[in-house]
Amino acid sequence: MKPLNRQTASVSAQRPVKILQYGEGNFLRGYVDWMVDILNERTDFNGAVDVVQPRDRNRRTIKALKQQDGLFHVLLNGIKGGKPTQEKRLITCIASALNPYDDYAAYLKRGENPNLQFIFSNTTEAGIAFDESDKSASTISTSFPGKLTALIYHRFQHFNGAPDKGLTVIPTELIEKNGEALKHIVLKYAHTWNLPKEFSTWVEESIIFCNTLVDRIVPGFPQDTIKEVQQELGYEDHLVVTAEPYHLLVIEAPESVKKAFPTEAAGLQVKFVPDLTPYRTSKVRILNGAHTALVPVAYLHGLRTVREAVEDKNTGTFIREAIAQEILPTLDLPKEELEQFANDVIERFQNPFIRHELLSIALNSVSKYKVRVLPSVLEYHKRTGKLPERLLHSLAALILFYKGEWKGKNILLNDDPDVLRFFRETWLQQDAPEVVEAVLANTNLWGTDLTKINGLTALVKEQVKRLQESAHTVSPN
Template sequence: MKQLNRQTANTTSSYPVKVLQFGEGNFLRGFVDWIIDILNEKANFNGSVKIIQPIERGIVHLLNQQDGLYHVLLNGIQSGKETQETRLITCVSGAINPYDDYSEFLKLAENPDLEFIISNTTEAGICFEEADTSMDTLPSSFPGKLAALLYHRFKHFNGAADKGLTMIPCELIEKNGAELLQTVLKFARHWGLSVEFTSWIRQSNIFCNTLVDRIVPGFPKDNIKEIQEELGFEDNLVVKAEPFHLWVIEAPRSVQQAFPTDKAGLQVKFAPDLTPYRSRKVRILNGAHTALVPVAYLHGLRTVREAVEDEQTGTFIREAIFQEIIPTLDLPAEELEQFANDVIERFQNPFIHHELISIALNSISKYKVRVLPSVLEYKKRKKALPERLLTSLAALILFYKGEENGEKIPLNDTAEVLHFFEEAWKNNDAAAVVDATLANTDFWDTDLTKVEGLANMVKGKVAQLQQEEKQEKIA
């Protein structure tokens, strides 16, 4: 089997480096670099990506061994049919580890063709490290590294206004671009850098808020040998992903013109405000996941696909999405329904084994963020309570009893949440547990017993679920 490199793959395409990418993980390679590769092919983007390893240990050595090449395998369901697609990614021109050579890292800022900084350094990556007291040595945090890089560019080009960059962070935090800007400015103040530099940061650079959406399971270790045989290459960086992709970027029109995804048929939306899209994703995709888990788990199901394809729980989650979540959102109905249909297909993906128990991590806080807003908005708009979403809340309270049909449920939440339910369920008084749970303002930031009719409905749903469990035991 051939080693994968540009000679064996017979690809000699070479483009100037337009993108610096902080992060070499599966998501960026299976999402961002896949998009840029298509931009080169279909929209004359004519740019390559230089990858920067954001932490000391990583895989840039493997990327360089393969000349930046690797394959993305897309497996899933589209328009009701199973689909598989393989793409050799050629847009990555190489990777560096700044911990090995700080000066080489800073020299990247001198590139006149550079236009974009893209990152995914985890939710904890956009942070300020007070211990990074100067730029004399490599800062430990991503924003610190970025601040040092931007300062070097500012000095090298004498503060030229046209040499500013566009930052497109993909970290999963709200207003990630605004947060990154503020953290970079904090480093500038921390290091005593000039007012001229901070003015250049604000006036000549663009920090975009973004929303990303694609499930990327990553390296298919279970059948990699079989995949490599099919590819004909010993590719040690294969990335597996679902076909669905969505990238919403809050940016001025100039960014859209420089990053012409509209010419490549990609699901990348440029919007003046991504808030409605964030609400759509959190409420429909994440909210459906969270609402489904306790209901399906208590019915003896263990994966998302099983749950969606089960007649009872599949009907439950479809009705919850289309009848109770979508009516609380403000985007056009056809957009919401299309997104919801895509979500259902994604849940049914036979190539992704998504365990319910893994989604159940920190379910109380997830219900608060992902589902409760739909409950309260439904009550506000419809003057009624959403039965299915409250069935989910009832199932969640039973789920945190920690037992299902005599088997222990491996609960995974904060110590405070687990202790609360352990104490609440000691007397096995379901109605009392419901009241205590709903009244817990540490969980919900509000007393849900004050919402008219909510406590009574949840108690009724708990009793119904308990009765169903008894009947299953008898059967």
């Protein structure tokens, strides 16, 4: 089998490097690099990517990227238009891969590139953090923000603070207001390292830090089927990335960024908005909220995966109605947009190529319910004066789920020890109606006393009673 490189794949195009990417992992390669490759194909973007390894640990990916001349395949597996689909794409946009711990001077020199326009990053949620051990721009920092500060300071010096040599920073780490958080830390390093005030002014005026919302499931390297995959591709590709077809990137940015990164012309699901808050709320309540609401109901019904739950007549109807009738009415985006996202969510749940175990999603279900589902419950009640019966049916199932036993079989619970202790002791000492009252009144769990909401306690008690009477009760009616 042929090794994968630019010679064997007959890839000769050399594009100017417009993107510096902090992160070599599966997500960025199956998400951002995939998008850039499509941009190059469908628009006049004509940009390449330099990859920087943000931490000095596993070097295998950087080594493999060098060996394969930056080439790798992305395989999309999922449901599209109600039918299973598989697509493959050879990604050709990566120009180089660098570990700054091997050559710090070469890393800083990346900042001298006059064509550079964008910084993308994915360094995990813990990556955007200030590290007091990072002492100066002249020595390599441990943290990603420290490395970024050093690079843009080098750029500032090289171009004498030219306003037109600023950059657009688009972090994809899963924290709220990720761009603002990163900017704050960069400015903190500038102050801590006693860098010139002119540099901080340049950062404020010439560097655009974008808040983002990202959404795509990227399982990554297909370890179990790699031999078959490579046989089908015809190459010995050690960097294959599998991902779902669905993708969404919401960027809080000015019009200039939208023009420079022409994703709309490429047909990509990228939205440039003045405020991404409603999009974040919609994602949390529809996608994450539906996941969380479905888990205890489906598990008590005897199902074990998300796909089984969605395709089951009872639980499938339950979650579709919960989304359409009790979650969407609490949101403020256009109805058509919300309905399309909801339909996409159901298709993603049905993906036959991804096995989502309910128990794995059940991790920290109480706090997840508080963040992902309870806001819909409260907003629905506020807007309609009624109680959302399906979402509260899920709460009833959750209370029974946290008993840790169902129909004589133990449930492997995974949550904060204090939460598990509370449920264990409460179930040992009281009957179901009293347990419901104790759980709903526990402000440590929900941030509020849910028994104060008229009719809610009685409804949840009734749902718990019905679930106990029949393990197959799913509909709240």
